[in-house]
Amino acid sequence: MSKNLLVVEDSKPIASVIKQIAESLKYEVTVATSLAEVEQILQGDQQFFAATIDYSLPDADDGEAIQCVLSHGIPGVVLTGKMDEPTRQKILAQPVIDYIPKENSQAFLYLKRILHWQLTNSQNGILVVDDSASARNHIVELLKRRNFSVYVADNGKSALELLKQQKNIKLIITDLEMPTMDGIELTNEVRKIYNRDQLAIIGISGASNGIHSARFIKNGADDFLRKPFCPEEFYCRITQNIENLSNIEQIQKAANTDYLTDLPNRRSFFQAGEQHIAKYRDKQVPYALAVLDIDFFKKVNDTYGHEAGDHILKVMALYLRKHMRGSLMARLGGEEFAMLFPGIDEDQLYNKLDDLRREIAVAQIAYEDNHIPFTISIGVNFNGEGTLAQQLNQADVALYSAKENGRNQVAIVGGEE
Structure with missing residues (x-):
């Protein structure tokens, strides 16, 4: 079933490129070239799965379209020609999927990746393990913007139980400092069951001691983030680890599947x-x-x-x-x-x-x-x-x-x- 994408862009050539990218991913595309047109479209009955939003429009040159789209519960990717730090901070202060500077053709390749994963992330479960409710909720909110299926646990033992129950978990994000079973112990236990081809682990810690990143990696983690982390870096690391697992899965499928009949070889x-x-x-x-x-x-x-x-x-x-x-x-x-x-x-x-x-x-x-x-x-x-x-x-x-x-x-x- 196709998903509806709202493309907010006043440049016809750029809107055309985004439309082609989205349609190649089986999106149904609606284009709006001004804030007034966006408002008119959103007053209708059409439901949108996601949106790409140009930061500057003829009747809204300071990002007003972003808030307009987000206020209707539509996840949005912001495209901007502005590269200054205040603009970046203003965009990131809002619950956007991501923002992409319009610098070169790589911007559109990155946009295609985001739109692809927005469609498929619901198949990927992510387990967030942290004894701090506020820290857990922050990570969960970031992940849900990207349409992941999210599970939570407040310690390592609870996480292992959830891992047995939920077979779609592809990634664990675990804090270091937790009661009952800490992040290092959890990582060790998980690696007794799942290898790196099956499940990725990202360790996180607010401790200033730099040794914790090495401890996590040496005990089987794939990556590490230090609190407080930048949402951009967070998304980049999540996407990179999920893509790595997907690539491995595709390689394994190609190695084990007959190319003509799609039966096992x-x-x-x-x-x-x-x-x-x-x-x-x-x-x-x-x-x-x-x-x-x-x-x-x-x-x-x-x-x-x-x-x-x-x-x-x-x-x-x-x-x-x-x-x-x-x-x-x-x-x-x-x-x-x-x-x-x-x-x-x-x-x-x-x-x-x-x-x-x-x-x-x-x-x-x-x-x-x-x-x-x-x-x-x-x-x-x-x-x-x-x-x-x-x-x-x-x-x-x-x-x-x-x-x-x-x-x-x-x-x-x-x-x-």
Whole structure:
């Protein structure tokens, strides 16, 4: 669902650039070129998710538009050509998301980052840990301007309990001096559970002793802020740590996901599959490992082209998601897929896989001007022994049997004799 953005800007070229940036992020944009126009728009029924606000307008040259927009509960990013300290302090004294000097093209790149994170920050939980209610409330208010999901605790032990309950927490901001469990102890305990790829920690302290920043970092924190801190620096450090986690997550996803079908890839399947099988064995849960191959896939590529072949692979992934919910699925490579699923007996397993096979066999997949028929063969290892690789080899033996016996069928090894 798109969000409404109010762009308050009297320069048509700048307004056009901001509009293009916002629309690239799926915002719906409304432009106002004067304070009078802003007031008229805000009197209407339209609700705005955020606003960009030019500091100087033809009928409001001293930041009057900022207060006007903020008074309607709309989070605002201020853009200004003024660089003097009094103007900066005047802007920061108001509950703005941020301010951006109009110095060069970097200003618009920074604005794009802010608008992007304003849309997505609600997915990121931040835990604020401080025994001072006033200090906690100040940090919470700053974070809520940026649309984060915020949780609070007044000591380290309470923070650890919250961390168990709230799985979306990506960042902890913790004070040093606290009763029960201080910030250093909390950092140490958190790092026993979460590594730096999973969760970031920022230590804060009002103590003048410079050693505390080093203590925090050496005990597993990612960053440090000294009280009282500047809101600009606070936001920069928060954004940097959240972006780092996001970048790591994207890299890990790229490393573990098949680029074409968006299913897990072979590497990911082996890593997760070994863990799943160990759990099934410990709990004595029946499970099956299946290998699926598209019959005569080379003929599809030769007849209809490789792009058509890619389309068939994507469609195959959709069929797997439809029929094999609850299973671990992957594209092993080429036209070969794998599935690992628990809690099913041999008859149920056969029926489930044969339903998938039959539905595909009668389908004619539309691609451009063609309707492409294809079939699949499936080999299954039921309650296998040995490593995942060894069990896959056994499933491949069953798959070879299905191919040899005419394709378009399911063959099972293992299970009840």
